[in-house]
Amino acid sequence: MAYLQVDDSLRLIKEDVLSFEANSKEIHDLLTNQETGVIAWNGYDDCRLLLDEFKKIGIEPFDFQLLDVRYMLNVIEEDDDEYELESFIPLSIQKKETHSYPLKKCYFILYALKNILFSLGENFEAFLNRNDFESCFYYSLDAYLGVNPKDIYNSQLAVKELLEKDIDHYVFFDFECANCLNKIGKICEIGALITDASLNTIKEIHHPINPNSEFHLLSNDKIHGLHLFWEANDYEAYRKAPALPYFYDEFKTLFSDGRAIYVGHAVDNDISFLYTDLKRNGLEEFLVRAIDTQRMYRKLIDKTSKKSISLENALVALLGEDELMKYTPHKSLDDAKMTLAVFRAILEKSEMTLEEILAMYPGCLRSTEQIDLSFALKEAKYVFPLPYNSTSIVLSSPEDLYCGYTAENTSERIYLEACRDDFEKSGIETYKGGRFFFQNFIKKRNAYEVEEMISRVKEMGGVLVKNPLYADVIVYEKTIDIKNLLHKKSVSVNELLSEKGR
Structure with a gap:
Protein backbone atom coordinates (compact mmCIF):
# COMPACT_ATOMS: atom_id res chain seq x y z
CA MET A 1 0.00 0.00 0.00
CA TYR A 153 -27.94 4.49 -15.49
CA ASN A 154 -25.62 3.82 -18.40
CA SER A 155 -25.88 6.61 -20.96
CA GLN A 156 -24.48 4.50 -23.80
CA LEU A 157 -27.12 1.82 -23.28
CA ALA A 158 -29.80 4.48 -22.89
CA VAL A 159 -28.78 6.05 -26.21
CA LYS A 160 -28.86 2.63 -27.89
CA GLU A 161 -32.39 2.03 -26.58
CA LEU A 162 -33.52 5.47 -27.74
CA LEU A 163 -32.13 5.10 -31.25
CA GLU A 164 -33.74 1.69 -31.66
CA LYS A 165 -37.21 3.22 -31.18
CA ASP A 166 -39.49 4.27 -34.01
CA ILE A 167 -39.36 8.02 -33.30
CA ASP A 168 -41.89 10.28 -35.02
CA HIS A 169 -41.90 13.48 -32.93
CA TYR A 170 -40.00 15.68 -30.46
CA VAL A 171 -41.09 17.33 -27.23
CA PHE A 172 -39.19 20.49 -26.24
CA PHE A 173 -40.08 21.48 -22.67
CA ASP A 174 -39.31 23.78 -19.76
CA PHE A 175 -40.49 24.06 -16.16
CA GLU A 176 -40.48 27.17 -13.99
CA CYS A 177 -40.54 26.96 -10.19
CA ALA A 178 -41.77 29.22 -7.42
CA ASN A 179 -38.72 28.16 -5.43
CA CYS A 180 -36.27 25.28 -5.13
CA LEU A 181 -35.66 25.42 -1.39
CA ASN A 182 -34.19 22.20 0.04
CA LYS A 183 -33.46 21.18 -3.58
CA ILE A 184 -37.14 20.40 -4.15
CA GLY A 185 -38.75 22.07 -7.15
CA LYS A 186 -42.16 23.69 -6.60
CA ILE A 187 -43.36 23.80 -10.20
CA CYS A 188 -45.50 26.79 -11.14
CA GLU A 189 -45.42 26.67 -14.95
CA ILE A 190 -44.86 24.26 -17.83
CA GLY A 191 -44.25 25.03 -21.46
CA ALA A 192 -43.95 22.32 -24.10
CA LEU A 193 -43.61 22.37 -27.86
CA ILE A 194 -44.41 19.21 -29.80
CA THR A 195 -42.89 18.94 -33.28
CA ASP A 196 -42.78 16.32 -35.99
CA ALA A 197 -39.56 14.50 -36.88
CA SER A 198 -38.61 17.43 -39.16
CA LEU A 199 -38.98 19.90 -36.25
CA ASN A 200 -42.20 21.47 -37.55
CA THR A 201 -44.48 22.57 -34.71
CA ILE A 202 -47.58 20.42 -34.17
CA LYS A 203 -48.86 21.54 -30.77
CA GLU A 204 -48.10 24.00 -27.97
CA ILE A 205 -48.75 23.41 -24.25
CA HIS A 206 -48.60 26.20 -21.66
CA HIS A 207 -50.05 26.00 -18.13
CA PRO A 208 -49.70 28.01 -14.94
CA ILE A 209 -49.63 25.67 -11.93
CA ASN A 210 -50.34 26.43 -8.29
CA PRO A 211 -47.09 25.51 -6.49
CA ASN A 212 -48.72 25.57 -3.03
CA SER A 213 -45.55 27.29 -1.87
CA GLU A 214 -44.13 30.78 -1.60
CA PHE A 215 -42.42 32.53 -4.50
CA HIS A 216 -38.72 33.26 -3.84
CA LEU A 217 -37.40 34.69 -7.10
CA LEU A 218 -36.63 38.40 -6.85
CA SER A 219 -34.08 40.43 -4.91
CA ASN A 220 -35.19 42.99 -2.32
CA ASP A 221 -35.46 45.76 -4.92
CA LYS A 222 -38.05 43.70 -6.87
CA ILE A 223 -36.15 44.44 -10.09
CA HIS A 224 -33.20 42.07 -10.27
CA GLY A 225 -33.63 38.33 -10.32
CA LEU A 226 -35.88 35.98 -12.21
CA HIS A 227 -39.21 37.31 -13.53
CA LEU A 228 -42.06 34.93 -14.36
CA PHE A 229 -44.57 35.49 -17.15
CA TRP A 230 -47.66 35.64 -14.89
CA GLU A 231 -46.09 37.42 -11.91
CA ALA A 232 -48.55 40.35 -11.88
CA ASN A 233 -50.70 40.94 -8.77
CA ASP A 234 -48.46 38.87 -6.52
CA TYR A 235 -48.45 35.84 -8.85
CA GLU A 236 -52.26 35.70 -8.83
CA ALA A 237 -52.53 33.61 -12.03
CA TYR A 238 -50.34 30.90 -10.51
CA ARG A 239 -52.11 30.91 -7.15
CA LYS A 240 -55.53 30.48 -8.81
CA ALA A 241 -54.38 27.70 -11.15
CA PRO A 242 -54.83 23.97 -10.41
CA ALA A 243 -52.00 22.29 -8.49
CA LEU A 244 -49.65 19.61 -9.85
CA PRO A 245 -51.90 16.58 -9.04
CA TYR A 246 -54.50 18.01 -11.44
CA PHE A 247 -51.98 17.78 -14.30
CA TYR A 248 -50.52 14.40 -13.31
CA ASP A 249 -52.22 12.28 -15.99
CA GLU A 250 -51.44 14.84 -18.71
CA PHE A 251 -47.78 15.01 -17.65
CA LYS A 252 -47.39 11.26 -17.43
CA THR A 253 -48.89 10.80 -20.91
CA LEU A 254 -46.75 13.61 -22.32
CA PHE A 255 -43.47 12.27 -20.91
CA SER A 256 -44.10 8.55 -21.41
CA ASP A 257 -44.53 8.44 -25.18
CA GLY A 258 -42.24 5.77 -26.61
CA ARG A 259 -42.24 7.47 -30.02
CA ALA A 260 -40.95 10.82 -28.72
CA ILE A 261 -37.54 12.36 -28.10
CA TYR A 262 -37.55 14.85 -25.21
CA VAL A 263 -35.28 17.90 -25.26
CA GLY A 264 -34.53 20.62 -22.70
CA HIS A 265 -31.80 23.12 -21.85
CA ALA A 266 -29.96 22.43 -18.59
CA VAL A 267 -32.42 19.58 -18.52
CA ASP A 268 -31.04 18.05 -15.31
CA ASN A 269 -32.79 20.94 -13.58
CA ASP A 270 -36.13 20.34 -15.29
CA ILE A 271 -36.30 16.60 -14.70
CA SER A 272 -35.16 17.15 -11.12
CA PHE A 273 -37.96 19.70 -10.61
CA LEU A 274 -40.47 17.19 -11.93
CA TYR A 275 -39.08 14.26 -9.94
CA THR A 276 -38.89 16.10 -6.61
CA ASP A 277 -42.26 17.83 -6.98
CA LEU A 278 -44.00 14.56 -7.77
CA LYS A 279 -42.51 13.16 -4.58
CA ARG A 280 -43.51 16.26 -2.62
CA ASN A 281 -47.11 15.78 -3.77
CA GLY A 282 -47.15 12.06 -2.99
CA LEU A 283 -47.44 11.15 -6.69
CA GLU A 284 -45.71 8.21 -8.36
CA GLU A 285 -42.62 9.20 -10.29
CA PHE A 286 -42.11 8.07 -13.87
CA LEU A 287 -39.02 7.67 -16.00
CA VAL A 288 -37.98 10.66 -18.11
CA ARG A 289 -34.96 10.65 -20.42
CA ALA A 290 -34.18 13.89 -22.21
CA ILE A 291 -31.47 15.40 -24.37
CA ASP A 292 -29.67 18.43 -22.94
CA THR A 293 -28.93 21.23 -25.41
CA GLN A 294 -26.64 22.87 -22.84
CA ARG A 295 -24.35 19.83 -22.96
CA MET A 296 -24.66 19.65 -26.76
CA TYR A 297 -23.54 23.28 -26.99
CA ARG A 298 -20.49 22.68 -24.86
CA LYS A 299 -19.48 19.51 -26.69
CA LEU A 300 -20.05 20.80 -30.23
CA ILE A 301 -19.87 24.61 -30.22
CA ASP A 302 -17.73 25.89 -27.32
CA LYS A 303 -15.46 22.90 -26.71
CA THR A 304 -12.90 24.72 -24.55
CA SER A 305 -15.27 26.14 -21.95
CA LYS A 306 -15.70 24.49 -18.55
CA LYS A 307 -18.72 26.68 -17.83
CA SER A 308 -22.37 25.99 -18.62
CA ILE A 309 -24.12 28.45 -20.90
CA SER A 310 -27.60 29.84 -20.27
CA LEU A 311 -30.37 29.32 -22.79
CA GLU A 312 -30.49 33.02 -23.70
CA ASN A 313 -26.71 33.26 -24.20
CA ALA A 314 -26.66 30.09 -26.30
CA LEU A 315 -29.42 31.52 -28.51
CA VAL A 316 -27.56 34.82 -28.97
CA ALA A 317 -24.24 33.07 -29.66
CA LEU A 318 -25.81 30.85 -32.30
CA LEU A 319 -28.41 33.13 -33.90
CA GLY A 320 -27.73 36.71 -32.78
CA GLU A 321 -29.37 39.34 -30.54
CA ASP A 322 -32.32 39.86 -32.89
CA GLU A 323 -33.44 36.27 -32.40
CA LEU A 324 -33.63 36.72 -28.62
CA MET A 325 -35.98 39.72 -29.06
CA LYS A 326 -38.66 37.32 -30.32
CA TYR A 327 -39.02 35.63 -26.94
CA THR A 328 -39.76 36.33 -23.29
CA PRO A 329 -37.16 34.52 -21.14
CA HIS A 330 -38.63 32.40 -18.33
CA LYS A 331 -41.98 32.23 -20.02
CA SER A 332 -41.83 28.44 -20.14
CA LEU A 333 -43.40 28.11 -23.60
CA ASP A 334 -40.94 30.64 -25.02
CA ASP A 335 -38.08 28.81 -23.29
CA ALA A 336 -39.24 25.64 -25.04
CA LYS A 337 -39.27 27.53 -28.35
CA MET A 338 -35.76 28.87 -27.69
CA THR A 339 -34.60 25.33 -26.89
CA LEU A 340 -35.91 24.21 -30.29
CA ALA A 341 -34.06 27.09 -31.99
CA VAL A 342 -30.82 26.23 -30.17
CA PHE A 343 -31.23 22.52 -30.95
CA ARG A 344 -31.78 23.18 -34.66
CA ALA A 345 -28.83 25.61 -34.82
CA ILE A 346 -26.46 23.14 -33.14
CA LEU A 347 -27.40 20.44 -35.64
CA GLU A 348 -26.81 22.83 -38.55
CA LYS A 349 -23.52 24.28 -37.30
CA SER A 350 -22.06 20.91 -36.29
CA GLU A 351 -23.17 19.33 -39.60
CA MET A 352 -24.01 16.19 -37.62
CA THR A 353 -27.20 14.20 -37.16
CA LEU A 354 -28.64 13.67 -33.69
CA GLU A 355 -27.73 9.99 -33.94
CA GLU A 356 -24.08 10.89 -34.64
CA ILE A 357 -24.00 13.39 -31.76
CA LEU A 358 -25.43 10.92 -29.23
CA ALA A 359 -23.10 8.16 -30.40
CA MET A 360 -20.13 10.46 -29.82
CA TYR A 361 -21.46 12.19 -26.67
CA PRO A 362 -23.95 9.85 -24.94
CA GLY A 363 -23.75 11.98 -21.79
CA CYS A 364 -26.05 14.49 -23.52
CA LEU A 365 -28.92 12.11 -22.77
CA ARG A 366 -30.01 12.65 -19.17
CA SER A 367 -32.38 10.61 -17.01
CA THR A 368 -34.41 10.68 -13.79
CA GLU A 369 -32.56 7.43 -12.98
CA GLN A 370 -29.57 9.61 -12.12
CA ILE A 371 -31.72 11.54 -9.67
CA ASP A 372 -32.78 8.24 -8.06
CA LEU A 373 -29.11 7.46 -7.48
CA SER A 374 -28.39 10.92 -6.11
CA PHE A 375 -31.24 10.61 -3.60
CA ALA A 376 -29.99 7.18 -2.51
CA LEU A 377 -26.44 8.38 -1.99
CA LYS A 378 -27.60 11.36 0.07
CA GLU A 379 -29.89 9.20 2.22
CA ALA A 380 -27.06 6.75 2.89
CA LYS A 381 -25.49 9.47 5.08
CA TYR A 382 -21.88 8.74 4.24
CA SER A 396 -2.87 4.40 -5.30
CA SER A 397 -3.09 0.84 -3.99
CA PRO A 398 -6.37 -0.50 -2.55
CA GLU A 399 -7.02 1.25 0.75
CA ASP A 400 -9.98 1.97 2.99
CA LEU A 401 -11.31 4.38 5.51
CA TYR A 402 -14.13 3.76 7.97
CA CYS A 403 -15.75 7.14 7.62
CA GLY A 404 -19.27 5.85 7.18
CA TYR A 405 -22.35 5.66 9.30
CA THR A 406 -21.18 5.50 12.96
CA ALA A 407 -23.55 4.65 15.82
CA GLU A 408 -24.45 7.64 17.99
CA ASN A 409 -26.35 5.67 20.64
CA THR A 410 -27.38 2.15 21.68
CA SER A 411 -30.44 2.02 19.42
CA GLU A 412 -28.44 2.91 16.34
CA ARG A 413 -25.65 0.50 17.30
CA ILE A 414 -28.16 -2.37 17.53
CA TYR A 415 -29.45 -1.58 14.04
CA LEU A 416 -25.97 -1.23 12.53
CA GLU A 417 -24.82 -4.49 14.07
CA ALA A 418 -27.85 -6.21 12.52
CA CYS A 419 -26.95 -4.70 9.15
CA ARG A 420 -23.36 -5.90 9.51
CA ASP A 421 -24.51 -9.41 10.39
CA ASP A 422 -26.82 -9.50 7.37
CA PHE A 423 -24.77 -7.77 4.68
CA GLU A 424 -23.50 -10.95 2.97
CA LYS A 425 -27.05 -12.35 2.87
CA SER A 426 -28.34 -9.17 1.25
CA GLY A 427 -26.56 -10.07 -1.97
CA ILE A 428 -28.08 -13.58 -2.15
CA GLU A 429 -30.89 -14.01 -4.67
CA THR A 430 -33.31 -15.62 -2.19
CA TYR A 431 -33.32 -12.48 -0.03
CA LYS A 432 -34.29 -10.14 -2.85
CA GLY A 433 -37.67 -8.66 -2.02
CA GLY A 434 -36.98 -8.84 1.69
CA ARG A 435 -34.20 -6.31 2.26
CA PHE A 436 -35.22 -3.61 4.75
CA PHE A 437 -33.70 -0.16 5.24
CA PHE A 438 -34.57 1.78 8.41
CA GLN A 439 -34.58 5.53 7.97
CA ASN A 440 -32.61 7.72 10.37
CA PHE A 441 -35.46 7.92 12.87
CA ILE A 442 -33.82 4.84 14.40
CA LYS A 443 -31.54 6.87 16.68
CA LYS A 444 -34.61 8.47 18.33
CA ARG A 445 -36.24 5.15 19.23
CA ASN A 446 -35.46 3.27 22.41
CA ALA A 447 -33.40 0.09 22.17
CA TYR A 448 -36.33 -2.21 22.96
CA GLU A 449 -38.40 -0.82 20.07
CA VAL A 450 -35.46 -1.22 17.69
CA GLU A 451 -34.96 -4.84 18.75
CA GLU A 452 -38.70 -5.45 18.25
CA MET A 453 -38.61 -3.99 14.73
CA ILE A 454 -35.58 -6.09 13.83
CA SER A 455 -37.37 -9.19 15.19
CA ARG A 456 -40.38 -8.45 12.97
CA VAL A 457 -38.14 -8.22 9.94
CA LYS A 458 -36.54 -11.57 10.83
CA GLU A 459 -39.98 -13.16 11.34
CA MET A 460 -40.85 -12.12 7.78
CA GLY A 461 -37.64 -13.73 6.52
CA GLY A 462 -36.03 -10.38 5.79
CA VAL A 463 -32.56 -8.92 6.26
CA LEU A 464 -31.33 -5.45 7.21
CA VAL A 465 -29.32 -3.23 4.86
CA LYS A 466 -27.62 0.07 5.60
CA ASN A 467 -27.85 1.59 2.14
CA PRO A 468 -31.31 2.37 0.67
CA LEU A 469 -29.92 1.64 -2.80
CA TYR A 470 -30.14 -2.10 -1.96
CA ALA A 471 -33.41 -2.01 -0.05
CA ASP A 472 -36.65 -3.52 -1.26
CA VAL A 473 -38.62 -2.00 1.62
CA ILE A 474 -38.07 1.44 3.17
CA VAL A 475 -39.17 1.70 6.82
CA TYR A 476 -40.11 5.28 7.63
CA GLU A 477 -41.52 7.12 10.63
CA LYS A 478 -43.52 9.84 8.90
CA THR A 479 -44.88 10.35 5.40
CA ILE A 480 -41.90 12.20 3.90
CA ASP A 481 -39.85 12.02 0.73
CA ILE A 482 -38.05 8.80 1.59
CA LYS A 483 -41.36 6.92 1.34
CA ASN A 484 -41.17 6.91 -2.44
CA LEU A 485 -37.40 6.56 -2.75
CA LEU A 486 -36.34 4.54 -5.80
CA HIS A 487 -39.91 3.35 -6.44
CA LYS A 488 -39.57 0.85 -3.61
CA LYS A 489 -42.20 -0.54 -1.29
CA SER A 490 -42.50 1.39 1.95
CA VAL A 491 -43.88 0.57 5.38
CA SER A 492 -44.31 2.80 8.41
CA VAL A 493 -42.93 1.92 11.83
CA ASN A 494 -46.46 1.46 13.13
CA GLU A 495 -47.33 -0.91 10.29
CA LEU A 496 -44.16 -2.91 10.89
CA LEU A 497 -44.98 -3.28 14.58
CA SER A 498 -48.64 -4.08 13.93
CA GLU A 499 -50.28 -7.11 12.40
CA LYS A 500 -49.97 -5.40 8.96
CA GLY A 501 -46.23 -5.71 9.13
CA ARG A 502 -46.30 -9.45 9.61
Missing part, protein backbone atom coordinates in the same frame (compact mmCIF):
# COMPACT_ATOMS: atom_id res chain seq x y z
CA ALA A 2 1.40 3.35 -1.06
CA TYR A 3 -0.06 6.64 0.10
CA LEU A 4 0.54 10.34 0.31
CA GLN A 5 -0.75 12.31 3.26
CA VAL A 6 -1.63 15.89 2.37
CA ASP A 7 -3.30 18.82 4.10
CA ASP A 8 -6.57 20.41 3.04
CA SER A 9 -4.67 22.58 0.54
CA LEU A 10 -3.23 19.40 -1.01
CA ARG A 11 0.28 20.16 0.27
CA LEU A 12 2.39 17.10 1.00
CA ILE A 13 2.82 16.07 4.65
CA LYS A 14 4.06 12.51 4.37
CA GLU A 15 4.64 9.64 1.95
CA ASP A 16 4.97 5.95 2.79
CA VAL A 17 4.73 2.40 1.45
CA LEU A 18 3.34 -0.27 3.79
CA SER A 19 2.90 -4.02 3.47
CA PHE A 20 -0.41 -5.64 4.35
CA GLU A 21 1.37 -8.64 5.87
CA ALA A 22 3.82 -6.69 8.02
CA ASN A 23 1.85 -3.53 8.71
CA SER A 24 -1.81 -4.58 8.78
CA LYS A 25 -2.53 -2.99 12.17
CA GLU A 26 -0.76 0.22 11.21
CA ILE A 27 -2.70 0.37 7.95
CA HIS A 28 -5.96 -0.32 9.73
CA ASP A 29 -5.31 2.31 12.41
CA LEU A 30 -4.34 4.85 9.77
CA LEU A 31 -7.38 4.27 7.61
CA THR A 32 -9.98 4.11 10.36
CA ASN A 33 -9.19 7.67 11.35
CA GLN A 34 -12.51 9.40 10.74
CA GLU A 35 -10.86 12.80 10.37
CA THR A 36 -9.36 11.86 7.03
CA GLY A 37 -10.66 11.46 3.51
CA VAL A 38 -9.43 8.89 1.01
CA ILE A 39 -8.84 9.64 -2.66
CA ALA A 40 -8.08 7.15 -5.43
CA TRP A 41 -8.06 7.05 -9.22
CA ASN A 42 -10.39 4.07 -9.73
CA GLY A 43 -12.62 3.77 -6.69
CA TYR A 44 -14.65 0.70 -7.66
CA ASP A 45 -11.68 -1.57 -8.38
CA ASP A 46 -9.69 -0.22 -5.43
CA CYS A 47 -12.58 -0.97 -3.05
CA ARG A 48 -12.79 -4.56 -4.24
CA LEU A 49 -9.04 -5.14 -4.09
CA LEU A 50 -8.82 -3.62 -0.64
CA LEU A 51 -11.54 -5.79 0.87
CA ASP A 52 -9.99 -8.88 -0.70
CA GLU A 53 -6.64 -8.02 0.89
CA PHE A 54 -8.16 -7.56 4.32
CA LYS A 55 -10.17 -10.76 3.90
CA LYS A 56 -6.90 -12.66 3.35
CA ILE A 57 -5.66 -11.60 6.79
CA GLY A 58 -8.93 -12.40 8.54
CA ILE A 59 -10.57 -8.98 8.63
CA GLU A 60 -14.20 -9.03 7.52
CA PRO A 61 -15.36 -6.52 4.89
CA PHE A 62 -16.56 -3.20 6.29
CA ASP A 63 -17.90 0.17 5.18
CA PHE A 64 -15.75 2.96 3.80
CA GLN A 65 -15.79 5.37 0.89
CA LEU A 66 -13.35 6.54 -1.75
CA LEU A 67 -13.44 9.75 -3.73
CA ASP A 68 -12.84 8.70 -7.33
CA VAL A 69 -10.69 11.21 -9.26
CA ARG A 70 -11.35 9.53 -12.59
CA TYR A 71 -15.08 9.94 -12.11
CA MET A 72 -14.52 13.60 -11.28
CA LEU A 73 -13.30 13.85 -14.86
CA ASN A 74 -16.46 12.12 -16.08
CA VAL A 75 -18.61 14.63 -14.20
CA ILE A 76 -16.66 17.59 -15.57
CA GLU A 77 -16.34 16.30 -19.14
CA GLU A 78 -19.90 14.93 -19.10
CA ASP A 79 -18.89 11.58 -20.54
CA ASP A 80 -18.45 7.93 -19.56
CA ASP A 81 -14.86 7.49 -20.77
CA GLU A 82 -12.57 5.28 -18.68
CA TYR A 83 -9.55 7.58 -18.57
CA GLU A 84 -6.13 6.07 -17.97
CA LEU A 85 -4.18 7.95 -15.31
CA GLU A 86 -0.91 8.07 -17.26
CA SER A 87 -2.65 9.53 -20.32
CA PHE A 88 -3.68 12.48 -18.16
CA ILE A 89 -0.10 13.18 -17.03
CA PRO A 90 2.24 15.07 -19.42
CA LEU A 91 5.29 13.10 -20.53
CA SER A 92 7.56 15.77 -19.10
CA ILE A 93 6.05 15.19 -15.64
CA GLN A 94 6.26 11.42 -16.01
CA LYS A 95 9.97 11.60 -16.90
CA LYS A 96 10.78 13.83 -13.92
CA GLU A 97 9.03 11.53 -11.43
CA THR A 98 11.69 9.31 -9.83
CA HIS A 99 9.70 7.51 -7.13
CA SER A 100 8.97 3.79 -7.30
CA TYR A 101 5.74 2.87 -9.06
CA PRO A 102 3.25 2.75 -6.16
CA LEU A 103 4.32 6.16 -4.90
CA LYS A 104 4.69 7.47 -8.43
CA LYS A 105 1.04 6.65 -9.06
CA CYS A 106 0.07 8.53 -5.90
CA TYR A 107 1.89 11.62 -7.12
CA PHE A 108 0.16 11.30 -10.50
CA ILE A 109 -3.23 11.14 -8.76
CA LEU A 110 -2.37 14.26 -6.79
CA TYR A 111 -1.22 16.03 -9.95
CA ALA A 112 -4.47 15.06 -11.73
CA LEU A 113 -6.60 16.25 -8.83
CA LYS A 114 -4.84 19.62 -8.67
CA ASN A 115 -5.25 20.14 -12.41
CA ILE A 116 -8.94 19.24 -12.34
CA LEU A 117 -9.54 21.76 -9.58
CA PHE A 118 -7.45 24.37 -11.40
CA SER A 119 -9.46 23.90 -14.60
CA LEU A 120 -12.65 24.49 -12.64
CA GLY A 121 -11.26 27.52 -10.84
CA GLU A 122 -12.22 25.87 -7.55
CA ASN A 123 -10.51 24.58 -4.44
CA PHE A 124 -11.19 21.11 -3.07
CA GLU A 125 -13.81 22.29 -0.60
CA ALA A 126 -15.74 24.13 -3.33
CA PHE A 127 -15.76 21.00 -5.50
CA LEU A 128 -17.17 18.88 -2.67
CA ASN A 129 -19.98 21.40 -2.28
CA ARG A 130 -21.07 20.98 -5.91
CA ASN A 131 -24.50 19.41 -6.38
CA ASP A 132 -23.05 16.62 -8.51
CA PHE A 133 -20.11 15.57 -6.30
CA GLU A 134 -22.03 12.66 -4.70
CA SER A 135 -21.57 10.61 -7.87
CA CYS A 136 -17.77 10.76 -7.45
CA PHE A 137 -17.82 8.41 -4.44
CA TYR A 138 -17.66 4.64 -4.28
CA TYR A 139 -18.66 2.64 -1.23
CA SER A 140 -16.88 -0.52 -0.18
CA LEU A 141 -19.86 -2.85 0.21
CA ASP A 142 -21.15 -1.80 -3.21
CA ALA A 143 -17.92 -3.11 -4.69
CA TYR A 144 -17.73 -6.19 -2.46
CA LEU A 145 -21.21 -7.32 -3.50
CA GLY A 146 -20.38 -6.60 -7.14
CA VAL A 147 -22.86 -3.74 -7.38
CA ASN A 148 -21.74 -0.59 -9.15
CA PRO A 149 -24.29 2.16 -8.42
CA LYS A 150 -23.27 3.97 -11.59
CA ASP A 151 -24.65 1.03 -13.58
CA ILE A 152 -28.15 2.15 -12.54
CA VAL A 383 -19.84 11.83 5.03
CA PHE A 384 -16.56 12.81 3.41
CA PRO A 385 -14.69 14.76 6.12
CA LEU A 386 -15.05 18.46 5.36
CA PRO A 387 -13.69 20.71 6.53
CA TYR A 388 -10.74 18.52 7.42
CA ASN A 389 -9.73 18.46 11.07
CA SER A 390 -6.37 17.00 10.14
CA THR A 391 -5.45 15.53 6.78
CA SER A 392 -6.52 14.01 3.51
CA ILE A 393 -4.97 10.83 2.13
CA VAL A 394 -4.28 10.21 -1.55
CA LEU A 395 -3.94 6.53 -2.39
